[in-house]
Amino acid sequence: MTRVREVRGWEALDSRGRPTVACRVLLDGGAVGLATVPSGASAGSHEAVELRDGGARYGGRGVRTAVSHVEGVLAAAVAGVDVAAVDDALPSVASPPYASVGANAVLAVSVAAARAAAADAGVSLARHLTGAGPLLLPMPMVNVVSGGAHAGSAIDIQDVLVVPHAAGSFAEAIEWASAVRAATARLALDGGHDAAALVADEGGLGLRLPTNRAALELVVDGIEAAGLTGRVGLALDLAATEFFADGAYQLRREGRHLTAAELVDEVASWCVDYPVLSVEDPLAEDDWAGWAAVTARLPGVQLVGDDLFVTDLSRLSRGVSAGVANAVLVKPNQNGLVSGAAAVVAAARSAGYRTIVSARSGETEDAWVADLAVGWRAGQIKVGSTHRSERTAKWNRLLEFEALEDTTFAGPWEDVT
Numbered sequence: 001m002t003r004v005r006e007v008r009g010w011e012a013l014d015s016r017g018r019p020t021v022a023c024r025v026l027l028d029g030g031a032v033g034l035a036t037v038p039s040g041a042s043a044g045s046h047e048a049v050e051l052r053d054g055g056a057r058y059g060g061r062g063v064r065t066a067v068s069h070v071e072g073v074l075a076a077a078v079a080g081v082d083v084a085a086v087d088d089a090l091p092s093v094a095s096p097p098y099a100s101v102g103a104n105a106v107l108a109v110s111v112a113a114a115r116a117a118a119a120d121a122g123v124s125l126a127r128h129l130t131g132a133g134p135l136l137l138p139m140p141m142v143n144v145v146s147g148g149a150h151a152g153s154a155i156d157i158q159d160v161l162v163v164p165h166a167a168g169s170f171a172e173a174i175e176w177a178s179a180v181r182a183a184t185a186r187l188a189l190d191g192g193h194d195a196a197a198l199v200a201d202e203g204g205l206g207l208r209l210p211t212n213r214a215a216l217e218l219v220v221d222g223i224e225a226a227g228l229t230g231r232v233g234l235a236l237d238l239a240a241t242e243f244f245a246d247g248a249y250q251l252r253r254e255g256r257h258l259t260a261a262e263l264v265d266e267v268a269s270w271c272v273d274y275p276v277l278s279v280e281d282p283l284a285e286d287d288w289a290g291w292a293a294v295t296a297r298l299p300g301v302q303l304v305g306d307d308l309f310v311t312d313l314s315r316l317s318r319g320v321s322a323g324v325a326n327a328v329l330v331k332p333n334q335n336g337l338v339s340g341a342a343a344v345v346a347a348a349r350s351a352g353y354r355t356i357v358s359a360r361s362g363e364t365e366d367a368w369v370a371d372l373a374v375g376w377r378a379g380q381i382k383v384g385s386t387h388r389s390e391r392t393a394k395w396n397r398l399l400e401f402e403a404l405e406d407t408t409f410a411g412p413w414e415d416v417t
């Protein structure tokens with residue numbers, strides 16, 4: 001048993017230039033763990049609650065109050081506690097959704113403690129979580145074209161991503177994704193798009209295209225131009241909650257207002273016309289009926305609940321009981337605790353749902369989410385594009401594992417146990 005000696009917190013910056021919570025946990029014996037937490041733009045309303053200061057600083061987005069809770073009530077709750085039991089002690093101060101202390105404060109302590117425990121054991125966080133045996137590297141989903149809240153609504157849907165499903169290694173998967181992004185960017189420039197406006201929040205191409213379908217078409221053309229047809233497929237994140245308003249799905253770029261049934265028809269037609277392997281949040285976060293309809297309609301497609309499940313056990317079990325979706329996006333800051341997100345991974349796996357560990361659109365250079373994806377044997381990971389350092393930090397962490405450790409690479413859509 002190694003006890004927590006000290007918890008410190010401070011305000012750092014994320015990739016959108018907004019404040020975020022950073023934390024250092026120091027253990028008896030000298031091991032330390034540091035962590036900075038990310039932040040979403042298309043956040044679900046059922047997520048654990050970020051605490052922001054309000055007022056004038058940083059447009060109200062300061063996190064000094066959350067930091068004061070890190071160094072105050074949260075530090076007091078874990079002082080002298082076995083580092084392995086930190087996640088059990090944190091909820092004694094506040095319970096989900098952590099509105100009083102801030103899930104950004106709670107997660108910072110939780111991740112820093114997990115890192116400190118790994119450091120104390122002399123291993124990486126991934127190794128600490130996964131135990132002995134080869135590390136399982138996840139199949140990446142890589143953003144190529146961005147829209148929605150990540151790209152000034154250039155298109156309505158949020159992400160058109162690629163899945164290099166035939167790649168034989170993680171490094172090859174990233175190389176292929178990079179080739180597709182480069183080819184897609186070239187096609188966009190040839191088509192007259194403004195190079196200066198290209199890079200969106202997650203490093204994807206923020207292209208003002210006439211329709212959503214045009215974005216899929218362009219990336220498929222990029223796959224072909226890169227010579228990777230049949231080896232790289234598409235994944236979509238509609239983030240449909242963001243364009244659901246007044247009882248309809250508002251595709252503003254196209255001037256169309258769709259019912260859930262019409263949107264399901266639209267998505268189903270994309271899945272017929274393009275090599276779509278995975279669709280995230282095709283319906284809004286509380287549209288359980290629409291979700292049931294899309295699940296019945298597209299049994300062969302990976303259907304991922306992000307805003308639907310918000311890395312929450314009770315929402316996931318409602319989905320499992322209703323037979324809704326077949327995969328869960330796992331964002332630790334939606335939950336608030338590393339152990340809470342791990343429990344969602346375990347529950348998903350026992351229900352036969354796939355798991356995709358995900359970063360947020362507001363990130364930092366910190367790469368702990370890559371360690372969690374490996375440590376939990378999640379099978380898939382989504383952290384944005386191959387551009388912007390807060391994205392490459394995660395890919396580079398996985399490339400480092402592949403270069404230096406005994407690893408296996410998650411095959412295409414391999415069911416991981």
Ligand SMILES: C=C(OP(=O)(O)O)C(=O)O
Pocket residue numbers: 039040041042043044149158237239306329358359360361362
């Ligand atoms: C990463 C995502 O976006 P955000 O962090 O803005 O919620 C997502 O919706 O999957």
Ligand SMILES: [Mg+2]
Pocket residue numbers: 237239280281306307329
């Ligand atoms: Mg999403």
